[in-house]
Amino acid sequence: MSLVERLRVLPDPRRRRGVRHPFVAVLLVAASAVAAGARSYAAVGQWSANAPQQALARLGARVVGVPGVRVAPGTATIRRIAGLLCPGGLAGLTGADPPAAEPVAVGGKAARGSRQGELPAARLLAAMTGDGRTATQLRVPDKTNEITEPFSSRL
The missing domain is CATH 1.10.10 (Arc Repressor Mutant, subunit A)
Structure with missing residues (x-):
């Protein structure tokens, strides 16, 4: 498309x-x-x-x-x-992917200031290139980690 x-x-x-x-x-x-x-x-x-x-x-x-x-x-x-x-920006919309030879680091964090009352903070999983650019980012459900997320299909 x-x-x-x-x-x-x-x-x-x-x-x-x-x-x-x-x-x-x-x-x-x-x-x-x-x-x-x-x-x-x-x-x-x-x-x-x-x-x-x-x-x-x-x-x-x-x-x-x-x-x-x-x-x-x-x-x-x-x-x-x-x-x-x-x-994560416009990278996911434009289909921009980091080059295949470039290493990508994956990590997750709880978004600071996103907790509302009894609701837990939003947990985000991001893939970053070696020079610090965010390739993509997505919100993941609570109680998950990088290993269980099907993240590689989005890169």
């Missing part, structure tokens, strides 16, 4: 009220910024703000006003949607 097809099948995690930007457009703007070299949310937001109208039109950004001006999502919107959708 193409990237756009992969993104269209994802459920929008936002509430309907107050939604201004199309879900797929926000993700495509973020992925385009990363492909153009953005390495932080601030850089992604800057790329988004400076993107030409033609690029925003092809990415599906929302139209405002009669002249049909395209408005790109802001840094906060991109960060919020990316965090709701994929805690």
